[in-house]
Amino acid sequence: MLKRSPWQLAHWLFAACFASAMPAHAFPERTVTIVVPATPGGLTDILARLIAPEFSQAWGQPVVVENRAGAGALLGTQYAMRSKADGHTLLMGSTDLLTLPLLNRNVSIDTVAGLQPVGSLASMPLLMLGSSRIGEQSLPKVVEAMKKSPGKFTYASNGIASILQLYAEMFSHEAGVKLLHVPYRGAVEATQALAGGEVDFLVQPATANVIGQVTAGRVVPYAVMSRQRIAQLPDSPTVSELGYPQLETELWFGLFAPANVPAPIVEQINAILRSAMRKPEMQTRLKALGLTAREASVTAFSRFYLDEHRHLEKVVRDANIVPN
Structure with missing residues (x-):
């Protein structure tokens, strides 16, 4: 089960508040990879492939989607978390990021401390x-x-x-x-x-x-x-x-980066993502999939992610669900 740090949200909020204090320099410097911890064709994969061109157009750099399926969402998530914290490796995630370590005793990763929430994409009823x-x-x-x-x-x-x-x-x-x-x-x-x-x-x-x-x-x-x-x-x-x-709950999807990516880079990625989610054509495509476009600031999505973890952790505890 995840070991939640009481300072995690404060760390995220501090980074977001002081984003303007550091220049983002020339980011990205090379190809950016969006890791999908699932096989091609699923909703997580489809969402990654929908937003990749938006980033590529904004940056003038290639943005590729890399599927790393296996052990649920574990293998791809581990790979993204262990990547260099420079913003060139991102992770397309969903509710499974939190339930995976909560419900599987063999999972040792901490998807709260080890990931930086970047922004929200969509939700499904x-x-x-x-x-x-x-x-x-x-x-x-x-x-x-x-x-x-x-x-x-x-x-x-x-x-x-x-x-x-x-x-x-x-x-x-x-x-x-x-x-x-x-x-x-x-x-x-x-x-x-x-x-x-x-x-x-x-x-x-x-x-x-x-x-x-x-x-x-x-x-x-x-x-x-x-x-x-x-x-x-x-x-x-x-x-x-x-x-x-x-x-009341929904299946949600969001974009993440390894922990400790510089705040200006996180904010830059978030701004492009939010702009993409506001586009009518993007919302139309998501609606056809049964999804609702969601966009949020780094601060708001970070707070949501931590609140969701606390809620799901309580659900597992109160319902006496024994991790597998």
């Missing part, structure tokens, strides 16, 4: 889904059924100690129900298992594939875990509407 074979069409009804039969109902995830397991455990803890975990190799397999009636419950990002399963009637959308309802499923209530405001 999460859905609470049920199997159509249950017969219940609302979250209150399915919670009632789960309480009557502790341990009978099952939920899928994309693996032991995975992000989808954590989201389901959050629900189980807050709703006061006991569910049986059935891990699958990946998110796609977990969705297929739910659609096929192999399991009863699943928390999944609202991707086009998942929305397609809902509209086809193969799975039931119980709730949206975002603050607002989503356009694709306007009749699906939010968790707050159903009395679970503490379950």
Whole structure:
């Protein structure tokens, strides 16, 4: 589990506040690499390839995307964290950066102290889904059924100690129900298992594939875990509407650098990223993927990242989730 330093946010804020005191010089001096700790084709990879040209155009230097998949997001994250702290190696990350060390006892890296948050890119809503074979069409009804039969109902995830397991455990803890975990190799397999009636419950990002399963009637959308309802499923209530405001969360994506990259360079990268996220054409492309563009200052994103770590750490502790 991560060892959080109480001075971490102060360090980030200090660096941001005094960014103007140091000239950025001629950055970048060579090719900049955006490391993606996943295989090509996923959302993290797509986002990296969307923003790489924005940086290349702004700098007049090549910006390449390098996929370093393996051991979840571990291998790519480790590589980026151990790279030279000069801004020429960046990391495209998501919520997994925090859950990986929280849920895997074999992970020794500290993704709070070892990374510098640079800026936010996008977020995606999460859905609470049920199997159509249950017969219940609302979250209150399915919670009632789960309480009557502790341990009978099952939920899928994309693996032991995975992000989808954590989201389901959050629900189980807050709703006061006991569910049986059935891990699958990946998110796609977990969705297929739910659609096929192999399991009863699943928390999944609202991707086009998942929305397609809902509209086809193969799975039931119980709730949206975002603050607002989503356009694709306007009749699906939010968790707050159903009395679970503490379950509000989204899958988020952000750009990171190794710790101790000079603050002026971090601010420069952030400024280009924020400008890119504001472009209507960028927002349109993200919307087509089911994503919402998010942009934030270095200070704001750093605060969000630390708050998110504290929240997820508490979730793991309160739900008694044992790291794998």
